[in-house]
Amino acid sequence: MMRFAYTGRSAAGPVNGTLEGADANAVADLLLARGVTPLRIEAEAGAVEVVEGAPTPVLERLKAMLQPPVHTVDLMLFCRQLHTLMRAGVPILRALLGLQESATHPGMKACLAEVRRSLESGIELSMSFAQQSQLFNGFFVAMVRVGEMTGRLDEVFDRLFQHLEFEMFMHQQVKSALRYPSFVIAAMVAAIGVINVMVIPAFAGVFATFNAELPLPTKILLATSKFTVDFGWLIALAGIGAFFGWNTWRRTPAGKLKWDEFVLKMPVAGKIVRKAMLARFARGFSMALKSGVPIERALAAVSQTVENAFIAKRVDGMRESVERGESITRSAAATGVFTPVVLQMIGVGEETGAIDELMEEVADLYSNEVQYELKTLSQQVEPILIVFLGALVLVLALGVFLPMWDLGRAASGNHS
Structure with a gap:
């Protein structure tokens, strides 16, 4: 068992602390069970696993700030399209690549590129979404994680679409x-x-x-x-x-x-x-x-x-x-x-x-x-x-x- 330092976001606001676990994914499971969306997890000694991703350069951050925000409609369209592609048997990486190329919003396109990059590096899909906390909230990440555990990701994205539709209404x-x-x-x-x-x-x-x-x-x-x-x-x-x-x-x-x-x-x-x-x-x-x-x-x-x-x-x-x-x-x-x-x-x-x-x-x-x-x-x-x-x-x-x-x-x- 190793001790990991973490930072995350809960319903009450930002949180941080330390937990023991076999690896960073086990610590992430514990945090999600407690209602905390992990943003960064790193071992206290030796190797470090960063969940939030490397910091972006100043110019890229400034460019991201000047971009128009991603609206709920864009997120709904993403969930609906991903549900359709996964139900048709398209692999998740290929589906994300197609959605990234067809996305019209620059913020959504950049976000999907980061998700794909994290997924290709071996990070789970739910944790890849958790890295993009400005777009995917804790409920979204938790539902995706459940879909990974149950093997019903396509159903989860369909229900997320219905949830977002209700919220927008x-x-x-x-x-x-x-x-x-x-x-x-x-x-x-x-x-x-x-x-x-x-x-x-x-x-x-x-x-x-x-x-x-x-x-x-x-x-x-x-x-x-x-x-x-x-x-x-x-x-x-x-x-x-x-x-x-x-x-x-x-x-x-x-x-x-x-x-x-x-x-x-x-x-x-x-x-x-x-x-x-x-x-x-x-x-x-x-x-x-x-x-x-x-x-x-x-x-x-x-x-x-x-x-x-x-x-x-x-x-x-x-x-x-x-x-x-x-x-x-x-x-x-x-x-x-x-x-x-x-x-x-x-x-x-x-x-x-x-x-x-x-x-x-x-x-x-x-x-x-x-x-x-x-x-x-x-x-x-x-x-x-x-x-x-x-x-x-x-x-x-x-x-x-x-x-x-x-x-x-x-x-x-x-x-x-």
Whole structure:
């Protein structure tokens, strides 16, 4: 047994440490079972086996950064074509060569070339994909590894295609639902800026000639406008700094965990995100089990597909409970993230031995619910937007017209 140092990526973020194993592949198996996608494995003494590949030159890295990102559609097409070629009996190296030559995206072409190079050097296909972590996530690598062990790689790539198709559909639905609220909020922010910078200062000179006590709403508007005009640059800098600070914090493991937990508690979006995450979990769990993945490894792989660090951490805790001998239902209930419907389906599936089929039904159920929620999202957000717009108009009306009304009333009284 040798001791190997490793670096990898889990649902909670980058990880590193040391493990003992017969070789680097054995250590990789242990890491994948724990929900960690290995990026680099090397023996502590003597020979070194690098899983991530040699560092690329600076110019090549700069060129890779300037390339457009590989979209989900490109990855879906790759999975579908590779499934077809392998089902037809084409050797994997020849299939990858053909897909590399026919790829239209330069990033995809370069990635497949690296995969082929690693495969030709004796590295397993799953580990070759793991080296290209910018394109193939932990779930993808884990599923390919299962296909290697079971000899059903063609089926695995077909299921990966279905999984990616579902993911792309969900993202498109979310973008479509958020388009209208985003436009309205942007218009409100722009209107507030124009009013503070251009409209209110024009009225300020008129109000100054009144030589009278101004109402409170008017004082608030004038003070807000003066602050915006005098310190607008400071507000802009503070806003930019706050955005970059928040974005940096959100990318840290602790920040991502806290933010993802907060998102689940948001009034309107929280329930939609939770249902979407449960649908993604159920779909991935069902697909992994149907491919012959052991439950512990399936949970480890699925935790990396859930794009929510809080739920991913709970799923990983569920895996640890199952490894200790707890039932799947009790482990799922202890996480506190699954709805009663999901827990009941897991319980029935555990009793009947059909968890994969029932999880697929759960995925379909919540997928349909998410679609409905997204279609009605505009209707749910409209009352909130109308309240904000009404409050804005009310404040402006009171602030601008109250002094004029008082002046008109005073003028009519003097005339009488």
